[in-house]
Amino acid sequence: MAKLTINDIDLRGKRVLARVDYNVPMAEQDGMMVINDDTRIRATLPTLRLMIERGARITLAAHLGRPKGERVPSMSLRPVADKLAGLIGQPVAFCDRCVGQAAEDAAAKLEDGGLLLLENVRYHAEEEANDPAFAGQLAKGTDIFVNDAFGAAHRAHASTVGVANLIAARGGQCVAGLLMERELQFLGDELESPERPFVVILGGAKVSDKIKVIDRLLEKADTILIGGAMAYTFKLAKGLTVGKSLVEPDKVDVARAALDKAAERGVQFLIPTDNIIAEPTEIDGKFAFGDHRVNDSENIPVDFEGVDIGPKSAEVFRGVVAGARTILWNGPMGIFEDERFAGGTFAVAKSVCEATANGAKSIIGGGDSVKALNNAGLGDQVTFMSTGGGASLEFLEGKALPGVAALTDK
Numbered sequence: 001m002a003k004l005t006i007n008d009i010d011l012r013g014k015r016v017l018a019r020v021d022y023n024v025p026m027a028e029q030d031g032m033m034v035i036n037d038d039t040r041i042r043a044t045l046p047t048l049r050l051m052i053e054r055g056a057r058i059t060l061a062a063h064l065g066r067p068k069g070e071r072v073p074s075m076s077l078r079p080v081a082d083k084l085a086g087l088i089g090q091p092v093a094f095c096d097r098c099v100g101q102a103a104e105d106a107a108a109k110l111e112d113g114g115l116l117l118l119e120n121v122r123y124h125a126e127e128e129a130n131d132p133a134f135a136g137q138l139a140k141g142t143d144i145f146v147n148d149a150f151g152a153a154h155r156a157h158a159s160t161v162g163v164a165n166l167i168a169a170r171g172g173q174c175v176a177g178l179l180m181e182r183e184l185q186f187l188g189d190e191l192e193s194p195e196r197p198f199v200v201i202l203g204g205a206k207v208s209d210k211i212k213v214i215d216r217l218l219e220k221a222d223t224i225l226i227g228g229a230m231a232y233t234f235k236l237a238k239g240l241t242v243g244k245s246l247v248e249p250d251k252v253d254v255a256r257a258a259l260d261k262a263a264e265r266g267v268q269f270l271i272p273t274d275n276i277i278a279e280p281t282e283i284d285g286k287f288a289f290g291d292h293r294v295n296d297s298e299n300i301p302v303d304f305e306g307v308d309i310g311p312k313s314a315e316v317f318r319g320v321v322a323g324a325r326t327i328l329w330n331g332p333m334g335i336f337e338d339e340r341f342a343g344g345t346f347a348v349a350k351s352v353c354e355a356t357a358n359g360a361k362s363i364i365g366g367g368d369s370v371k372a373l374n375n376a377g378l379g380d381q382v383t384f385m386s387t388g389g390g391a392s393l394e395f396l397e398g399k400a401l402p403g404v405a406a407l408t409d410k
Contacts, residue, residue, distance in 0.1 A: 002410040003184070004175040006047065006146055011056040013112055014143040017167075018051070018177065019159050019403075020044045021149035021387055022062035022080045022117075033079050039374065040151070041084055043387050047148045047177035048088060048115065055112035061098060061121055061138060061159045063152065069125030081117045092117055098124070099137035107141060121159045128157050135162025142167055148177025150184075151366070153403030154391040164406035174407045179387065184404065186363050186384040187395050194326035195361065196222055201317070201348060203228030203331030204368070207251045210331070211258065212397040217328070218261050223268040225317050227309045227333030227344060231271045234259065235298070238271075243300035244280055270320070273298055274310030276334065276341055292340055308334025309344035318351040327352055330365030330392065336372050345372045353381040366392035 021044075025036040035041075051058050065075040081094035090113075095106040098118035106116050121127040126134030135158040139145070145167045147153065152160055164174040176184070200221045202210050207230045217224065226234055232245040237255035262269035277300055278292035294310050295301065309317070314333075321327060329352055333344035349372055356362040364370055366386035373379045386392045395401055 003181075003404065003407040004173060004410055005181045006050060006175055006177055008410070009144065009173050009175060011051055011054040011144070014056055015107065015110075015141055016051060016056045016058050016144045016146055017139060017142040017163060018047070018058055018060050018146040019149045019152065019163075020060050020062050021151040022060075022077060023064050023151065024080065026064075026074070026079065028074070033074055033076070035079055035083050037371075037374065038083055038087070039370065039379070040387050041080065041087060043179050044148055044177070045088060047146070047179055050178065051146070052088075052090070052113040052115070056144075057107075057110040057112060058115050059107045059110070059142075060115065060117045062117070062149070063122040063127070063159070064120050065122070067120060067122050069123065071123050075120055075122075077117060077120050084115075084117065088115070090115065095119060099134065104140060121157075127159060128155070130156050130158050130162045132162060132166075134158045135166055139163040139166045143172055145172065145174040146177050147174070147403055147407060148179045149403070150180050150386070151388040151391050153180070153388070153401040154394045154399070156402035160403035161406045164403075168406070168408065176404075176407055180404075182384065183386055183388065187365070187386060187392060190326070190361065190363065191220070191328065191396075194220065196326070197324050198326045199223045199225065199321055199324035199328075201225045201227070201321070201327065201329040201331075201352075203230065203333050203345070205229045205246060207233045207248055207255050209393070211251070211254050213330070213393055214258050215261070216396065216398055218258065218265055218267055221267055223270065223320050223324075224262065225320060226269070226271045227313075227317075227348070228331050229306070230331075231309070232300070232306055234271045235300075241299040241302070242306065243277070243302050243304045245300055245306040268320075270316065272309040272313035273316070274312045275300060275306040276308035276310055276343070277301065277304040278307045278341070279303060280305050289338070289340075307338075308336075308341040311343070314344050314347040317348055321348070321351040321355050322358075324355055324360050327355060327360055327362040328365060329362070329369050330367065330396070332368045332372055336368070336375075342372075346376050349373050349376050349378050353378050356382050365396060
């Protein structure tokens with residue numbers, strides 16, 4: 001797992017191509033695209049500042065959204081260049097192309113410590129196809145490749161794997177940025193032999209999304225707490241009724257196998273004993289929730305849907321988390337985007353932060369858990385928040401990530 005990092009190499013005067021994850025949420029405001037959450041941009045600042053300090057000439061490559069090989073104006077990275085310049089306190093040049101003469105000329109103008117952001121690499125279908133010619137254009141003139149985009153490391157694309165292979169083949173170095181290094185440390189090394197008790201909190205919609213993670217973590221965890229819609233599939237596996245809750249009937253056997261494995265290994269495996277339930281309704285062709293209330297029964301009434309864990313379950317989860325020394329959290333406890341159903345997720349977030357303040361190591365596995373912590377204003381009160389969504393899950397499953405494998409071993 002040990003990979004070379006930017007701390008291991010000489011950067012002075014070198015042409016660096018750095019892959020970063022600037023796939024940030026944006027919305028149109030007064031005719032302009034505005035960034036709603038700059039977490040991923042801020043996460044790259046330590047790497048960028050170190051490279052600037054050490055005199056690298058830095059070209060940044062990134063993607064935004066799914067333009068499917070077309071130039072979609074709303075998915076331009078130009079607003080990111082402006083935001084980055086403000087955050088880092090120096091000019092950031094922007095090129096509205098990522099390959100070709102314009103991009104080459106812009107990179108050639110860089111001085112030591114200079115920054116250039118290229119346009120969205122996914123404007124080219126060749127990016128996701130890992131096209132060698134496209135990778136060659138991206139890598140042209142580059143001395144060193146730095147990958148700081150953990151969130152894209154599970155994709156074998158031209159800007160994550162193709163350029164690394166080309167630069168390595170000609171004797172160049174391919175190294176991890178500081179963010180990538182921390183991702184590998186906390187999601188890898190720190191969870192390999194976690195300080196106990198090790199408590200895992202998993203939520204989200206589908207058992208199928210997390211079952212491989214559950215199976216692997218059952219080998220290491222002392223307790224697994226389950227929330228979100230995936231809990232209702234586990235309820236079915238235990239013979240309970242779930243009303244109109246979101247479930248995966250075809251995954252009941254998989255859920256039952258996980259419960260059996262937990263019992264065999266002596267792992268405490270908790271699902272909610274009470275829930276917030278709501279009556280799903282359709283108004284003018286649009287889906288919505290009507291009346292909602294606390295349901296104290298483990299069974300959910302036939303006409304209702306589970307939308308969050310209940311207060312008793314939140315308190316039980318809080319007690320377990322309070323005793324943890326290592327915590328891994330991935331996935332919300334309910335439909336937290338609706339403030340009526342955010343109580344369980346925010347209660348867990350607060351519990352994780354309280355445990356961290358008392359000396360526990362808390363690792364947040366990306367995606368909606370990070371969003372929930374930030375929404376609650378608690379993002380700075382945990383040990384580490386991953387910037388990866390799908391990459392975090394695949395890494396926790398034990399899969400080799402192509403973008404990491406392509407980097408130079410120490």
